[in-house]
Amino acid sequence: MQYAELVAALDRGEVLRRALALLAVGSEVAWTARPDANGGLMLEQVTGDCSGVLRALRVPPNTGLTGKVYRAGRAEWVDDYFGSQEITHDFDRHMATEKVRRVLAVPLLREGESFGVLALGPREDGTFGDRDIEHASMIAAQAALAVSVAERARLSREVAIHEERRRLAADLHDSVGALLFAIGSGVADLAESAQVDPELRARLDRLQRQAVDATTALRESLRTLRSSPAALALGVALRADCVAFADRTGLPAELVILDGEPPELAPSRSDVLVTAVREALLNVEKHAHASAVTVSVQRSRPWLTVAVHDDGVGVRPDHRPGLGLTSTAEALARLGGSVRVVSDPDGGTIWRARLPC
Known part of the structure; x- marks a missing residue:
């Protein structure tokens, strides 16, 4: 049932919001982090926080427990965040502000591809047991699969949109483009036959220039419609x-x-x-x-x-x-x-x- 709810979202942000809702209870803080272009992470979803210091927080490579888990690709946890010698302490101030005492982090992995990290930060002292780790790992695995499905759906939508843009560009070229060409040619023919009337010739020349300008504008618009990222x-x-x-x-x-x-x-x-x-x-x-x-x-x-x-x-x-x-x-x-x-x-x-x- 949990997986069905996650997949039904078909949107990365909604998938991760639902995953955090399944993971965190009571006064716990939870977050997800996604890879950035520099090999580090950025916290993209946070729930249960009270100060906002974790939102959009950047995590340099291999820093904190979140960065360590992303690099290692396996679940890690610390039962005493501030006393642990197994992690860097770049984010002690952030954890202290949120009154987090311990952290459990699990990777979002699907068939060798990493979508980031899912983490839980209880505010009470205690220890993480096997059931806690198994529960978090199960939610992370389901969320990673749902994110994978959502990403494929998003890409399919974007490809379909750009395909439709190209089709529309072709239709405009064949219809409006051909019509503008015919108008320009017709005006040019009239201008040639109107040499005895300077005023009429001037008006036809102006119409011909406008037709050329419209053709140029259409050509630029068609180039934009055809282009794809x-x-x-x-x-x-x-x-x-x-x-x-x-x-x-x-x-x-x-x-x-x-x-x-x-x-x-x-x-x-x-x-x-x-x-x-x-x-x-x-x-x-x-x-x-x-x-x-x-x-x-x-x-x-x-x-x-x-x-x-x-x-x-x-x-x-x-x-x-x-x-x-x-x-x-x-x-x-x-x-x-x-x-x-x-x-x-x-x-x-x-x-x-x-x-x-």
Whole structure:
């Protein structure tokens, strides 16, 4: 039931608020910390506090119990916070202000990916027992899974939004852009035939300049609509290819982005991956006799892996790479990557490309 409540949130902030509510009771203080760009942490959610000194507090790498747990990736606790020799005491003033006496911290881990730390700070003296540690670890594991689901849902929403923006840009280009071009051309033709009337010619020249200005403004707007944040660009492009594949073949093609956002890739590297996936989808269309396709993206340092998985006839034993697969392998190899095509034991074919990230 607890996990169901967490997953139902589908929002990182709400997931962590509910996790803290499950963890802290009575006068206890609890908080969550998320990684920042500098390798440290920042407290993002705090409950039960009375002074506000913990809110948005930055935790440098490996400082305090929270930083120690994030680096170690395992639960840690101190029954006497101020007397412990096992942690740094950078935050003694903060703990004293909140009257915290002891702290239990557990990592938010899911399949090797760390989403931060969940911590509990009772204000009463005592010791943490096995049940306390087990309870906190269970909530942290459920919260990490729920955060993972929420992050994937958020990314899917953002990719869908940017995909819709690109579709809208294409529609505006084909409709409004074409109309402005026609208006400008028509005005130019009229201007040519109105040379005997200087006043009319001046008015037509002004209209022509306005049409040019409107076309320029539209072009800038379309460029903004088409652009995607670098971290979303790969997902937007691959989703568009899945939609195009489904439109061509009538077969469902789903994009699945695992473990949060893909890394920001240079356009040249992203182009190689997108081209490779298009070639893989084309091979599915030609040879697989499949009924469904899944394209998945997963970041597992130091690799970014993109896989195309179909449920078709699989790879023949005498399969030899064709020109498309050979070209893909060479392009990826130039960037330090690789590609493999194998039969799935459960049926179908798995095409998998890896690229350092």
